[in-house]
Amino acid sequence: MSDQTDTGTDTGPVLTADGRSLKQSLERALRREKLRALMLIAPLLIYVLVTFIAPIADMLFRSVENRIVSETLPRTVIALQDWDYESGEMPGEPVFAALAADLREAVKAKKHTRLGTRLNYELTGMSSLFRQIGRKIKRMKDDKPFREQFLKVNKKWGDPEVWGVIQTYSSPFTAGYFLNAVDLRLTPRGVEQRPESERVYIMLFKRTILLSALITFMTFLLGYPIAYLLSNLKMKTANMLMILVLLPFWTSLLVRTSAWKVLLQQQGVVNDVLVWLGLIADDHRLELINNATGTVIAMTHILLPFMILPLYSVMKTIPPSYVRAAKSLGATPFTAFRRVYFPQSIPGIGAGAILVFILAIGYYITPALVGGRSGTFISNRIAYHISVSLNWGLGAALGALLLVLVLALYALYDKIVGIDNVKLG
């Protein structure tokens, strides 16, 4: 810099060799630097935007989006505005005429069955009602009242419930999916609790959190001594053991899960050994799989490396001289561990616990394979709604709730432990 000022003039602002002011020149250089940095991360940024942010935004949007009703039946939706569900009577002829006109167009575009599927999520029977009317609508006569013609096809068209559902779900956005995801439902009479026999999601959310917490605790219990051992062994031995820790990573998840089946089932290895040892009777074999126990065992195994690795890398950095110093000052080995070593390993526990918990809460393959009835997670229901029932709105609402839940737990964790206190090494 001093060279540059020397070559410049000694009056006015400081100039660089090319005659610009130093400030400008510096800014330009910095801007170029920033641009270059941005270009370097651009591939990652675009990748994250396209494959991560965009799908999540799309999913959040789907959980409230409900344009299908107003787009497929525009006239009916307007005609229905004056109709009152509380009257307990079916709507008048103008509404039926509007519906007939809408349906004629919808049938031509083959959209009526899709609408039927959508409304069937809210009221059982709508799917076949729309499919049936779609077949008959072509033959309906314009000069006769539509109401009678509809009722002739199916007397359900006279049921205020059917019209109530169309009216309730006619707005382009709905809270219906989110209500459904917390065991409520949006009916023409307002928000109601679902009948007891259909409440399943809150229970599954609770179970997912509880079992994930249990799995996290188990991985800590098993992983802590291993990580301690690894960090205190000679490099050569530690590396050998590390390969054993990482080995499960190189085996397919399905293979590992199936291996647990072979081990844990009632005619499996574990039960056979216990019977042979005489610890349990042959006709009282333990149920270790196809229930919550199976899920916890298999997932603890699968997620264990995610606890060991951060613990190991943090423990590696704890100088052994601290514990020695504590002991030389008169601490028993246990006190030295509890007061000196353990507090220093907490950042590793924090990192491992967050990793394992967040991975566990979204797991679905393993719970589906070994979970039976008491060990399946909320993600199994999300997968079901995305790939089987095609109720993407409900799947999206459940996914959004799960996301909020994870973020809330993360915030809670930050408050209690402090996120600065998390270290991966």
Place this chain on the structure above:
Amino acid sequence: MKLTTTLMATSALIASTLAAGAEDMTLVSWGGAYQASQQKAYAEPYMKMHPDVNIIWDESSAEAVAKLRAMAEAGNTTWDVVDVVAADAIRLCDEGLAMEIDPDTQLAPAPDGTPASEDFGETLVSECFIPQIVYSTTFGYRTDMVGDNPPTSVCDVFDTEKYPGKRSLEKRPIGNMEWALICDGVPDDQVYDVLATEEGQARAFAKLDTIKDDVIWWTAGADTPQLLADGEVVMGSTYNGRLFKLIVEDKQPVAMLWDAQMFDLDGWIIPANLSDERKARALDFVYFATDTQRLADQAKYISYGPARKSSAPLVGKHATLGIDMAPYMPTDPANAKHTFLFNYDFWADYRDDLDAKFQAWVSK
């Protein structure tokens, strides 16, 4: 100069890949023994007749509906012919994701000239569905665990005193609810009327409650064969083709309980909005693959019954095992003494509702 050459070479390469791509036809199926039977009975002879067509397989049938919907939303359907169960075909048709087919003009007539619509008969359950096979969901039991008194009725599944031990059932309401009602004394032809009512559903759940603690719930078709082979369950439901493999090919001590087997159909659909060229090719393939001889040929490799009436007399022996296939067909008169017809319309309506109830029930 060099740049132009490179560019020309590149564009030539792209053009040739595109041209080669135009000959590819993607078939979607279930993988495993079933797809292998389709490969041998349909795809290989078809490719021999049309050397310019290259058939690519995709084992995605289990998620076909969701994937087709995603493809349609993205505006790029990459599949040409898709194998799905009838219930999925109905849903794809409802969603406008599958093409409607006129059986009499777009499918082959029987050898004696009977039009396809008559030959397929009631297996044409949707305007978009091109039936292929009749399969059934039925029970298999361990012959060495039932003593001298093997089960003969589907209601033995609910009899834990006579047949103690675990049984495996599919973790969904379809099938289980019907069997529960049949064994609770509802006549076959009234099952769906009863199941449409709240009381009827409660009744089915009450019946299932009696064995709830003795059930291992399966989700994949391979689960029950594995559970039976390991002796984990004394009996369990699965697809009849899986049991055939377990009994005949793997030689396990398992026998079939055909009583109240639940008939279901599997077949092709052609996705909607294909280009004219791809549509024509898909239709040409389907015309060939569902003719009388081809459907009968498939039964050489797997124990599923052909969907055409005219194919039944042509069913012969297993291609490698050399055994008569007829006694293993769900449609064989000896096996079909008491069968149960799956009601597609009912399940299209009640699937979501009953599934929510079933999942709540099963989780408690």
